[in-house]
Amino acid sequence: MADLPRRFFISGTDTDIGKTFVSALCVAGLSAMYWKPVQTGFPPDRDRDTVQRLTGLGDGHFFPERFCFTEPLSPHRAAEKEGRFIRLSDFVLPDSGSRHLVVEGAGGVLVPLADDLYMTDLIRHLDLPVLLVCRTGLGTLNHTFLSVEALKNRGIPIAGIVANGPFHRDNLEDLTLMTGVPLLVHVPFVANLSEVDMAVLFRTCFYSRQV
Ligand SMILES: Nc1ncnc2c1ncn2[C@@H]1O[C@H](COP(=O)(O)OP(=O)(O)OP(=O)(O)O)[C@@H](O)[C@H]1O
Ligand SMILES: C[C@H](N)[C@H](N)CCCCCC(=O)O
Ligand SMILES: [Mg+2]
Numbered sequence: 001m002a003d004l005p006r007r008f009f010i011s012g013t014d015t016d017i018g019k020t021f022v023s024a025l026c027v028a029g030l031s032a033m034y035w036k037p038v039q040t041g042f043p044p045d046r047d048r049d050t051v052q053r054l055t056g057l058g059d060g061h062f063f064p065e066r067f068c069f070t071e072p073l074s075p076h077r078a079a080e081k082e083g084r085f086i087r088l089s090d091f092v093l094p095d096s097g098s099r100h101l102v103v104e105g106a107g108g109v110l111v112p113l114a115d116d117l118y119m120t121d122l123i124r125h126l127d128l129p130v131l132l133v134c135r136t137g138l139g140t141l142n143h144t145f146l147s148v149e150a151l152k153n154r155g156i157p158i159a160g161i162v163a164n165g166p167f168h169r170d171n172l173e174d175l176t177l178m179t180g181v182p183l184l185v186h187v188p189f190v191a192n193l194s195e196v197d198m199a200v201l202f203r204t205c206f207y208s209r210q211v
Contacts, residue, residue, distance in 0.1 A: 004030070004131075004184070004206070005159055007093070007101040009123050012133035013143035015107040018164035019133050020047040022187060023104045024054035026131075027061060029202025032100035035063040037091055037122065038113065040106060041072030047104055055198050063094040076112040086113040088125045103128060109147045120154050129159040131184065134175065136165035141174055148179045160184030 004026070012019045027034045036047045048062050055061070067086060069078035079086050094101070103126065105111070111119045123130060130151055134144040144161065151158055160182045163172050166189050176183040185205045190196050 003159075004100070005129050007096065007103070007128055008131050008159055009103045009105060009126065009128040010131045010133060010162075011105040011109045011119065011123070011147075013108055013135070013140065013147045015111075017108075017133050017135060018162075018187070019104050020050050021054070022131070022133050022162050022164060023047070023102050024051045024198050025187065025202045025205065026100070026102045027051055027057065028055040028198035029206060030100040030102075031057075031061075032102045033061055033063060033094070033096040034102050034104070035094055036065050036104045036106075038067045038069075038075045038086070038106050039065045040069045040075055040078040042068045042070065045072060054193070054196075066091055074112055075106055076114050076117075079114070086117065088117065088121060091122060091125060093126050093128075109150050120150060120156060123151075123156050124154060129157040131159050131162055132181070133162045133164050136163045136168040136171055136186070138171075140171055141178070144175055145179060148181055162187060165189050 010019045010023050023034060026032055034051050039046060052062060069082060071078040071081050075086060105119050109119055113122060132147055134140050148158065158181050161175050162185055163175060163183060164187045167186060172183055172186055187205050
């Protein structure tokens with residue numbers, strides 16, 4: 001099984017890349033706790049609810065967001081539109097006890113939380129290793145290499161890459177060979193989410209290595 005730390009931060013190479021989907025996999029497969037520190041576009045978007053729907057787990061697996069903003073924007077702009085301000089001191093990592101803890105970011109690794117405050121600053125503040133979610137197709141090499149460089153340059157440990165989407169052997173090999181970051185797992189595209197058992201899919205993905 002791909003080694004996963006007890007507590008980790010799921011970031012990605014972009015928004016809409018599959019962080020919540022991969023979070024749901026990990027929460028289901030590890031019976032973990034889930035925390036989305038900053039949610040924008042709520043309502044209607046709430047990743048916490050999506051993870052609960054996909055996993056079928058009870059409220060006890062979910063910590064409340066530290067910030068929810070209405071506008072579906074970058075957190076710094078969403079906060080500004082509500083006259084609010086995000087500071088690092090606002091964030092305290094919740095205690096998940098003996099359970100795994102999955103923390104999901106918003107967008108990619110350098111999304112701004114405020115002027116001169118970025119998602120990477122939050123990751124370092126929480127002192128968590130990163131699972132970096134990327135797409136599998138054309139374009140992922142550049143996006144992933146840029147994200148890996150941003151994390152490495154800030155001394156943020158990367159637990160591994162999660163390649164999310166249709167299988168692409170060359171890209172999956174290059175992603176790890178050219179970054180030195182382990183490819184933890186390839187998550188396939190699931191056509192019918194209503195029929196998938198996320199815990200089973202987690203074990204299928206994380207216990208059997210495809211490349
Ligand atoms: N492997 C997959 N199979 C099927 N659908 C997927 C898969 N990965 C992601 N999706 C779908 O793609 C959409 C975007 O995924 P997701 O919400 O996880 O992105 P995100 O990175 O969490 O976005 P945000 O930055 O807003 O948090 C969702 O509708 C999700 O269900
Ligand atoms: C609204 C969206 N679903 C995310 N929650 C926030 C994504 C911020 C992306 C900012 C950017 O990289 O341009
Ligand atoms: Mg999400």
